[in-house]
Amino acid sequence: MNGSSSMNGVAPNSGNGHHQQQHRNPYAPRASDFLNNVSNFKIIESTLREGEQFANAFFDTKTKIAIAKALDAFGVEYIELTSPAASEQSRLDCEAICKLGLRAKVLTHIRCHMDDAQIAVETGGYISRVITFSEAHPNLTEGVDGVDVVIGTSSFLREFSHGKDMTYITKTAIEVINFVKSKGIEVRFSTEDSFRSDLVDLLSIYQTVDKIGVNRVGIADTVGCANPRQVYDLVKTLRGVVGCDIEVHLHNDTGMAIANAYTALEAGATHIDTSVLGIGERVGITPLGGLVACLYAANPEYVKSKYNLPMLREIENLVAEAVEVNVPFMNPITGYCAFTHKAGIHAKAILNNPSTYEILKPEDFGLTRYVSIGHRLTGWNAVKSRVEQLGLKLTDDEIKDATAKIKELADVRTQSMDDVDSLLRVYHSGIQSGELAVGQREALDRLLRQHRQAAALEWADESADADTYPKSHSASPAPSSTTRHAVTPLDRQRSQLERLLKDPSKPAYIPPPPKEKTIRPAREMMKNVQGSSAGAGSGEFHVYKAGRRREYERLKMMEEETRMEAETADFERRKKEAEEQAEAKTAKNRARRQKKKERAKVKSAEKHGNGTVECRDGAMEIPIKKRRIVNGTELVFRRVGEESDSDEEPAGSNQSTLEELAIDGLGLQGPVEKVSGIALQPRIVIHDDV
Numbered sequence: 001m002n003g004s005s006s007m008n009g010v011a012p013n014s015g016n017g018h019h020q021q022q023h024r025n026p027y028a029p030r031a032s033d034f035l036n037n038v039s040n041f042k043i044i045e046s047t048l049r050e051g052e053q054f055a056n057a058f059f060d061t062k063t064k065i066a067i068a069k070a071l072d073a074f075g076v077e078y079i080e081l082t083s084p085a086a087s088e089q090s091r092l093d094c095e096a097i098c099k100l101g102l103r104a105k106v107l108t109h110i111r112c113h114m115d116d117a118q119i120a121v122e123t124g125g126y127i128s129r130v131i132t133f134s135e136a137h138p139n140l141t142e143g144v145d146g147v148d149v150v151i152g153t154s155s156f157l158r159e160f161s162h163g164k165d166m167t168y169i170t171k172t173a174i175e176v177i178n179f180v181k182s183k184g185i186e187v188r189f190s191t192e193d194s195f196r197s198d199l200v201d202l203l204s205i206y207q208t209v210d211k212i213g214v215n216r217v218g219i220a221d222t223v224g225c226a227n228p229r230q231v232y233d234l235v236k237t238l239r240g241v242v243g244c245d246i247e248v249h250l251h252n253d254t255g256m257a258i259a260n261a262y263t264a265l266e267a268g269a270t271h272i273d274t275s276v277l278g279i280g281e282r283v284g285i286t287p288l289g290g291l292v293a294c295l296y297a298a299n300p301e302y303v304k305s306k307y308n309l310p311m312l313r314e315i316e317n318l319v320a321e322a323v324e325v326n327v328p329f330m331n332p333i334t335g336y337c338a339f340t341h342k343a344g345i346h347a348k349a350i351l352n353n354p355s356t357y358e359i360l361k362p363e364d365f366g367l368t369r370y371v372s373i374g375h376r377l378t379g380w381n382a383v384k385s386r387v388e389q390l391g392l393k394l395t396d397d398e399i400k401d402a403t404a405k406i407k408e409l410a411d412v413r414t415q416s417m418d419d420v421d422s423l424l425r426v427y428h429s430g431i432q433s434g435e436l437a438v439g440q441r442e443a444l445d446r447l448l449r450q451h452r453q454a455a456a457l458e459w460a461d462e463s464a465d466a467d468t469y470p471k472s473h474s475a476s477p478a479p480s481s482t483t484r485h486a487v488t489p490l491d492r493q494r495s496q497l498e499r500l501l502k503d504p505s506k507p508a509y510i511p512p513p514p515k516e517k518t519i520r521p522a523r524e525m526m527k528n529v530q531g532s533s534a535g536a537g538s539g540e541f542h543v544y545k546a547g548r549r550r551e552y553e554r555l556k557m558m559e560e561e562t563r564m565e566a567e568t569a570d571f572e573r574r575k576k577e578a579e580e581q582a583e584a585k586t587a588k589n590r591a592r593r594q595k596k597k598e599r600a601k602v603k604s605a606e607k608h609g610n611g612t613v614e615c616r617d618g619a620m621e622i623p624i625k626k627r628r629i630v631n632g633t634e635l636v637f638r639r640v641g642e643e644s645d646s647d648e649e650p651a652g653s654n655q656s657t658l659e660e661l662a663i664d665g666l667g668l669q670g671p672v673e674k675v676s677g678i679a680l681q682p683r684i685v686i687h688d689d690v
Helices: 061-074 088-098 114-122 131-136 155-160 166-182 199-211 228-239 257-267 288-298 300-306 311-322 344-352 380-389 396-410 417-433 441-468 489-502 546-608
Strands: 042-045 078-081 105-111 146-152 186-192 216-221 245-250 271-274 611-615 618-622 627-630 633-638 662-665
Touching: 042 288, 061 078, 061 088, 061 311, 078 088, 088 105, 105 114, 105 186, 114 146, 114 166, 146 155, 146 166, 146 216, 166 186, 166 199, 186 199, 186 245, 199 216, 199 228, 216 228, 228 245, 228 257, 245 257, 257 271, 257 288, 271 288, 288 300, 288 311, 344 380, 380 396, 380 417, 396 417, 417 441
Parallel strands: 042 078, 042 271, 078 105, 105 146, 146 186, 186 216, 216 245, 245 271
Antiparallel strands: 611 618, 627 633, 633 662
16 A cells, blocks of 8 residues: 555564554545545536636537547546537537436536526437436436536626626526426536635525525635635535535636645535546636546545546547647646656665655556656666666676766766667676776776767668668668667768778769658657556566657657747848848938938039039039029129120120129129139129128
8 A cells, every 4th residue: 555664565563473454544534534525526527518618628529529438438427518508519519428328427517597407408308207217227318417507606796797686596596496306307506606705695595405405516616716724614614504415616726726626525525526637717627637646645445446547548638639738747647757756766765665755556547657767866776677677687886887877978968768778788798798897987988989889880871771772772670779879960971981982883872852840749749658557566667668758858859949940030030121121221311311411512502603513423513593682782693704684794795714703783883803713612702892
């Protein structure tokens, strides 16, 4: 029994004689706790009702039927389905499951409303019967076996959900319950958000429905706010008020669902709502596997007699695939690490007696334990067990020496089981041939290096022959898992060069084009990671086939590399786009500034006269302006040789060169400064006496 101090659960007794004494399970319920139902409970499996509210969930009819059959094979007492009033397809699915003839009773979950109740009792072609007849012949009806009625009673739900008071709720509950009971169907009445409801209101309505003959009353921790002490107090109080069964529905928002469910059973509850992997609204409800593990620890024989425990892994894989999630690595019983032991001190104890570090027996669930030894924390006892499994003959000192080498290599990277096996075989071969002795690290390194080179050449040759000469050369048998190692591109090129030197007549090996990576979802590799436990018993050491584990780890790494490559490519693309946009914006601003400068030059030239302005597109002639207003007097500027607006014609008016500038004003004449080189500096200088 788990928790015992010896292999078979037997301890010697002091005295003149010895007799076997069975150790008491410290987790079993106490005889004085008369309310405790840990060894007398029923599971209402709600994956097909609460589980449909999970974010990823979409169950078609085929999937629902597969899940219902799997749950029935596991042995749950009830299977709860979505209300047939929810949709037409929900009604058809409910009918299909009712017609399967399952051993488990089929329930449907409805609102406390007469319309929903009428649809529920008619689902599947109602056959009128009484409860006793239905219990004696459960498969003679195609309709549902029970109806779960629910309505919110907390102040939050009464104000913001349905808007009804307790008087209306009580009246409607009585009406619906009486109607369902008249059809000979089980009925359960549950309040919603029970732990935030007024205690007086709760006890009052529960007492009322109990008097009219309801089969069960339900407590719901709808928002997952309750703790084990609150659950115990409420269930125990309710147990003193009603005589019918008590069902609890517990959400896991604060991580208390399993603990609350176990506490509810201790306080007198009889039925627990669960879902596979705990899926449901938000973070879900009490998980089936977690609850089974908890109850197994308390009373393993009762749980084993009640449920088909090896089916648990199959059910969880089925549901995980349906909702597109992986079974969590820390999941009780079926998690990837559930029965994996790594630390050296743990491994030694596990090899001597598994109960030292295991409260659950993996063989009872169709699984085996795994002791990891390819890491820096490994111990020589775990390595010794592996040596014995491989059939090698090594002394304890030699095993300790090999263990030290494993630790040394594991400081660089974790060693796979194949790596460890290869090292142990090379070590054993070196000891047998006399090439190696305890403590000769250099000799061991040389033997390992020779082994890796030989294995790499062998594998490279086989791969090259298979790819280069597929018709005339048949591929050699695949090397065994004990000699096949990863080959680097450098090793492959070296082997190709050596092969060409040996036989120059053969063409150089041309590697095939790279194939597109095909990555299966890691969730698929979770299936069957843990092997069967055939022949597993207390004190025996069983190891998985490490190939599945390595394949899973490799695929996870490939998925991560692919994701990182995609993210890097996306980042580089966005970075390039941002740089191009910044460069375009800079060029645009530069052009805008250049145009602004050119316009300023043009305006300056227009203001000061004719001249040449240097622009990006070359020189540009700016015509002189003809008229200006100076101190209220209009002045006319003209080139020499142009016609004047006045009657006077200055000398040299026929000259075409710009040697002097004449100014004609209205009644204003005077000397003008001759300006030379005006084409280079278009300035006009006027004497003060003008």
